[in-house]
Amino acid sequence: xxxxxxxxxxxxxxxxxxxxxxxxxxxxxxxxxxxxxxxxxxxxxxxxxxxxxxxxxxxxxxxxxxxxxxxxxxxxxxxxxxxxxxxxxxxxxxxxxxxxxxxxxxxxxxxxxxxxxxxxxxxxxxxxxxxxxxxxxxxxxxxxxxxxxxxxxxxxxxxxxxxxxxxxxxxxxxxxxxxxxxxxxxxxxxxxxxxxxxxxxxxxxxxxxxxxxxxxxxxxxxxxxxxxxxxxxxxxxxxxxxxxxxxxxxxxxxxxxxxxxxxxxxxxxxxxxxxxxxxxxxxxxxxxxxxxxxxxxxxxxx
Amino acid sequence: xxxxxxxxxxxxxxxxxxxxxxxxxxxxxxxxxxxxxxxxxxxxxxxxxxxxxxxxxxxxxxxxxxxxxxxxxxxxxxxxxxxxxxxxxxxxxxxxxxxxxxxxxxxxxxxxxxxxxxxxxxxxxxxxxxxxxxxxxxxxxxxxxxxxxxxxxxxxxxxxxxxxxxxxxxxxxxxxxxxxxxxxxxxxxxxxxxxxxxxxxxxxxxxxxxxxxxxxxxxxxxxxxxxxxxxxxxxxxxxxxxxxxxxxxxxxxxxxxxxxxxxxxxxxxxxxxxxxxxxxxxxxxxxxxxxxxxxxxxxxxxxxxxxxxxxxxxxxxxxxxxxxxxxxxxxxxxxxxxxxxxxxxxxxxxxxxxxxxxxxxxxxxxxxxxxxxxxxxxxxxxxxxxxxxxxxxxxxxxxxxxxxxxxxxxxxxxxxxxxxxxxxxxxxxxxxxxx
Numbered sequence: 001x002x003x004x005x006x007x008x009x010x011x012x013x014x015x016x017x018x019x020x021x022x023x024x025x026x027x028x029x030x031x032x033x034x035x036x037x038x039x040x041x042x043x044x045x046x047x048x049x050x051x052x053x054x055x056x057x058x059x060x061x062x063x064x065x066x067x068x069x070x071x072x073x074x075x076x077x078x079x080x081x082x083x084x085x086x087x088x089x090x091x092x093x094x095x096x097x098x099x100x101x102x103x104x105x106x107x108x109x110x111x112x113x114x115x116x117x118x119x120x121x122x123x124x125x126x127x128x129x130x131x132x133x134x135x136x137x138x139x140x141x142x143x144x145x146x147x148x149x150x151x152x153x154x155x156x157x158x159x160x161x162x163x164x165x166x167x168x169x170x171x172x173x174x175x176x177x178x179x180x181x182x183x184x185x186x187x188x189x190x191x192x193x194x195x196x197x198x199x200x201x202x203x204x205x206x207x208x209x210x211x212x213x214x215x216x217x218x219x220x221x222x223x224x225x226x227x228x229x230x231x232x233x234x235x236x237x238x239x240x241x242x243x244x245x246x247x248x249x250x251x252x253x254x255x256x257x258x259x260x261x262x263x264x265x266x267x268x269x270x271x272x273x274x275x276x277x278x279x280x281x282x283x284x285x286x287x288x289x290x291x292x293x294x295x296x297x298x299x300x301x302x
Numbered sequence: 303x304x305x306x307x308x309x310x311x312x313x314x315x316x317x318x319x320x321x322x323x324x325x326x327x328x329x330x331x332x333x334x335x336x337x338x339x340x341x342x343x344x345x346x347x348x349x350x351x352x353x354x355x356x357x358x359x360x361x362x363x364x365x366x367x368x369x370x371x372x373x374x375x376x377x378x379x380x381x382x383x384x385x386x387x388x389x390x391x392x393x394x395x396x397x398x399x400x401x402x403x404x405x406x407x408x409x410x411x412x413x414x415x416x417x418x419x420x421x422x423x424x425x426x427x428x429x430x431x432x433x434x435x436x437x438x439x440x441x442x443x444x445x446x447x448x449x450x451x452x453x454x455x456x457x458x459x460x461x462x463x464x465x466x467x468x469x470x471x472x473x474x475x476x477x478x479x480x481x482x483x484x485x486x487x488x489x490x491x492x493x494x495x496x497x498x499x500x501x502x503x504x505x506x507x508x509x510x511x512x513x514x515x516x517x518x519x520x521x522x523x524x525x526x527x528x529x530x531x532x533x534x535x536x537x538x539x540x541x542x543x544x545x546x547x548x549x550x551x552x553x554x555x556x557x558x559x560x561x562x563x564x565x566x567x568x569x570x571x572x573x574x575x576x577x578x579x580x581x582x583x584x585x586x587x588x589x590x591x592x593x594x595x596x597x598x599x600x601x602x603x604x605x606x607x608x609x610x611x612x613x614x615x616x617x618x619x620x621x622x623x624x625x626x627x628x629x630x631x632x633x634x635x636x637x638x639x640x641x642x643x644x645x646x647x648x649x650x651x652x653x654x655x656x657x658x659x660x661x662x663x664x665x666x667x668x669x670x671x672x673x674x675x676x677x678x679x680x681x682x683x684x685x686x687x688x689x690x691x692x693x694x695x696x697x698x699x700x701x702x703x704x705x706x707x708x709x710x711x712x713x714x715x716x717x718x719x720x721x722x723x724x725x726x727x728x729x730x731x732x733x734x735x736x737x
Contacts, residue, residue: 075687106685259437266436274436274445281449284511288456291504292489295463295497299490 031098038094039138041234042117044124052125055118059110067129076106084129093136096123112184112191112227116235140234148176150226150238154210161208165200165228165236175204179230183208186223186239200228216245305737309730316726317472319567320719333712340705343698344419352422354698359683361676361693365703366420368668372551373413373706374447374523375544375664379552380406380454381516382588385509394580396732397572397724401559403458404723405552408713410451410519412706414444419702439525446519453515457508459487460501464727467491480720520544527671533614534675543595549588550635551664557581557657559714561650563723572724575649582648585660589639596631614678622692623674626666634663 042048056067065072068084081088091099100119103109110119127133144167152163161183165176179200184191195208216222222245228236257265347354357364383402387395418424434441466488470481491497521541528540537543560581564573603611604619618627638656641647647656673693683690695703717723 073685073687076685261437263433263435263437270437274442278445278449281511281515284507285449285452285456288460288504288508291500295491295500296489298494298497298500299492 029095029099029104031095035098036092036094038092038097039136040093040097040120040123041138041140041142042120042124043137044120044127044135046128048121048124049128050125052121052123052128055114055122056125059114060122063106067126078105080107083126088126089130089133093123093127096126112182112193115237140232142234144232145234145236148228148230148233148236150228150236152224152226152238152240154242154244156244159210159212161194161210161224163200163206163208163226165204165206165230167233175202176200176228176230176233177202177204179204179228179233181206181229182227183210184225184227185214186225191225210244212246214245215248216243218247218249219243220245220247308733312729312733313468313472313726315568315571316722316724316729317469319563319569320469320473320476320722322719325566326715326719330712330715333708333715337705337708337712340701340708343701344705346698347419347422347702348424354696355702356693356695356699358690358693359686360679360691361673363420363672363676364693365669365695365699366416368665368672369703369706370413370416370420371523371544371668371672372665373409373416373710374519375548375668376551376555376661377406377409377413377450377454378516378520378545378548379556380410380457381512382549382552383556384457385512385516389509392580393732394577396728398556398560398577398581400458400461400721400723400725401563402552402556403454404714404717404721405555405559407451407454407458408710408717409555410447410454412709412713413447414451415709416703416706419706439522439529442522443519443526446515446522450512450515450519453508453512457505457512460505460508461725461728462721463487463489463491463501464493465722465725467493468726469722517545520548527675532675532680533610533678534671537599539595539598543592543599546588546592546595547664547667550585550592551661553581553585553588554657554660554664557585557653558661561654561657563718564650567718567723569724572729578650578653579645579648582642582653585657586639586642589635589642589660593635593639596635610678610680614674617674617678618670623670627670630663630667630670633659634667635660638663 063073063076063080064083065080067082070082072080072082083089097116097119099107100114100122101109101111114122127135147167147169148165149168150163150165152161154161163181163183165179165181167174167176177200180197181200182197183194185194186192194210198206198208200206214222220243221241222243223239223241226238226240228238230236254261254265257267259267259270355364355366380403383395384399384406388399418427421427430440430444434444466484470484470488473481473484521544524540524544527535528537530536557578560573560577564570600615600618604615607615617623638660641652641656647653677691677693
C-alpha cells in the first residue's frame with residue numbers, strides 16, 4: 001500500500017515537473033548570458049539585408065509572414081511573432097541567433113541548414129525594420145577562420161573518422177582546443193549528423209565513430225562535412241569526398257519506360273493502345289465523311 | 303395509298319416550333335441576362351485568379367470539377383437512347399432520339415469549357431497539348447470527350463439530312479440565309495434508294511461506334527479519380543459506377559426536355575404518355591443498377607471501415623456531409639425509384655417533378671464524390687488553419703458554375719428553334735408502316 005502511494009507520488013511529481021517545464025518553455029527562451037552578448041562579425045547594411053530577405057523568404061516567411069505586416073500563422077503554439085514587433089526587436093543579436101540556432105516546438109533549428117553568415121544576414125534583414133537599431137560589431141575577425149585547416153581521414157580498421165583542427169598563424173601553428181565539432185554526411189535532403197557533437201581535445205583532435213552501412217554512390221563515395229565552431233576563429237566548414245560508404249547502384253526510376261516517365265519514355269502498351277484506338281475511330285469517322293460526300297454527289301446527278 | 307393530308311399535318315406540326323415567338327424571346331432574354339452576370343463573375347476570376355473561389359491546397363477540385371463530371375455524365379444519354387435502344391429495336395424511342403442527341407451534344411461540348419473554368423491560367427491550356435503525357439488519364443479524357451462530341455454531332459446530323467430538305471421546302475417564311483443553310487445541309491437530298499442505303503449504313507456504323515466511345519468518356523472521367531490513391535476514389539468499380547450514374551442523370555434530363563418540348567411546342571400527339579411511361583420504366587431500370595453500384599461502393603468499405611476509409615465514410619454517413627449524402631441517396635435515387643414503380647407516377651407532370659429531384663440529386667452526388675475525398679488526404683498539411691481543410695464554394699464560383707448550365711440551356715433552346723426536334727421523315731415513315 002505504502003509502496004503504491006510512493007509510486008503515485010512519484011508519478012505526480014514527474015507530471016508536475018514535466019508540466020512546469022513546458023510552461024517555462026512556452027513562455028520564453030532560456031538563453032545563457034554568454035550567448036546573449038554574441039555579436040555579428042558581418043557589418044549590417046542594405047546589401048546584407050537584401051541577401052537576408054531572400055533567405056528569410058525561403059525559410060521563415062511561411063510561418064512568420066511578411067515582416068511588419070503581422071500576417072504570420074496564428075494557429076501555431078506559440079504564435080510565430082512578427083519580427084518587426086517591439087518584443088522581437090528588443091532581443092539582442094546574440095539572442096536572435098541563439099533562437100535560430102536551437103529552435104523550439106514547430107520552429108526548426110537552422111544551425112545545420114544555414115551557415116553562420118547566412119543566419120547573420122537574416123538578422124540583418126530583421127534589423128532593417130528597426131530605425132533605432134545600432135549595431136555592435138563582434139571583435140571576432142572573420143578572416144581568422146581562413147587560417148584554420150581541418151584535416152580528417154577514415155580509419156578502416158577501427159571504423160573511426162579522425163579529425164585534427166589547426167590554425168596557421170604567422171607566429172606558428174596553433175591547435176584549436178575545446179572547439180565544438182560536428183561530422184555530417186551530405187544526403188539528398190540535407191546533412192545527416194554522424195555520431196554526437198564533440199569538443200576537440202588538448203591537441204585539437206576529435207574522433208567520430210562511423211557506421212559501416214551508409215549507402216554511397218556507385219563507387220561507395222560519401223561527402224563528409226566537418227563543422228567547427230570556435231570562440232576565436234568562428235565557424236569553419238570542411239568538405240571531403242571519401243570512398244567509405246556502401247556502393248549502391250540503384251538505377252534511376254526515370255531511366256526506363258514507365259507510366260510516370262515523360263512522353264518520350266511512355267510504356268509501349270499505352271502508346272500502341274492509345275494510338276490504335278484513335279486511328280480506328282478516326283478511320284470510321286473518315287468513312288462517314290466520305291459517305292456524306294457520296295450522298296451529295298448522288299443528289300447532283302438528278 | 304399515300305395519305306398526303308396526314309403527311310402535311312405531321313410536317314406542319316413538327317415544323318411549327320421553328321419560329322421566333324414571344325415566349326422564346328423572353329426565355330432567351332432571361333438566359334442571356336443571367337449568362338452575362340456569370341461571365342462578369344468569370345472576368346473577376348480571370349483578373350484575380352482562383353483566389354476568388356473557395357479552392358485551396360486541400361480542396362483543389364471543387365464545384366468546377368463536380369460540375370464537369372455532371373456534364374460528362376448527362377451527355378451519355380445520347381448513346382443510350384439513340385444507339386442502344388434503337389439498335390435493340392425499341393421503336394418507341396425513335397421520336398426521342400434527337401432530343402437525347404441534342405442534350406448529349408450540348409452537355410459534351412460544354413464539358414470542355416467547364417474544365418477551362420477550373421484553370422487559374424486558361425491561356426496555358428495549350429500546354430496540355432504541347433507537353434501532355436500519353437500516360438495521363440487527363441489526356442485520354444480530352445481525347446475521348448472530343449471524339450464523343452464529333453460522333454454525337456454526326457449522329458445528330460445524319461438523320462437530320464432528309465429533314466433539312468423538308469425544312470428547306472416547307473419553311474418558306476424563314477429568312478433567306480437560314481433556308482440556304484438548310485439547303486446546304488440537306489446535301490442534295492432526293493431520297494433515292496442509294497442515298498437512303500448510304501445514310502442507313504452510316505447511322506448504323508455510328509450507332510455502334512458511339513457505344514465504346516461513350517462508355518470510354520465516362521470510364522476515363524472516373525479514372526481521373528480512381529487512378530489516384532485517395533480514400534473514396536481508390537475503387538475498382540468506379541468506371542461502371544460512373545457510367546450507370548450517368549444514365550440516371552441523362553434520363554432525367556431527357557424527361558425534363560420531353561416535358562418542356564411537349565408542352566411549349568404543342569407536340570402532345572408525338573410525345574405521348576406512352577413515351578413518359580417507357581422513360582419512367584427506363585429510369586427505374588438505370589436507377590436500380592446505380593443503386594446496386596452505390597451499395598457496393600459504400601457498403602463494402604463501410605463494413606470494413608479501414609482507418610482512412612473510416613475518416614471519410616463517417617464524415618459521409620454521420621458527419622459534416624451526412625445531410626447532403628443521405629438527401630442525395632434518398633431524394634435523388636431511392637424515393638424516385640420507388641415512386642416510379644407506380645403507373646400513376648409515370649405521367650408527364652409527376653415525372654417532371656421526379657426528374658427534377660433526380661437531376662438535382664445527380665449534381666449533388668458528383669459534389670459528394672469530389673469534395674469530401676479532397677478534404678481527407680493521407681498526408682494532411684501540418685498546422686494549417688481550419689478553413690483550409692473544409693471547402694465552401696464562393697458566390698463567384700457558384701455563378702461561374704452556373705454559366706455552363708445556362709450555356710447548355712441556350713444551345714438546347716437555339717437548336718430546338720432551328721431544327722425539328724422530332725424527326726419528320728422518320729415519323730412519316732413510321733406512320734406509313736403502322737397504318
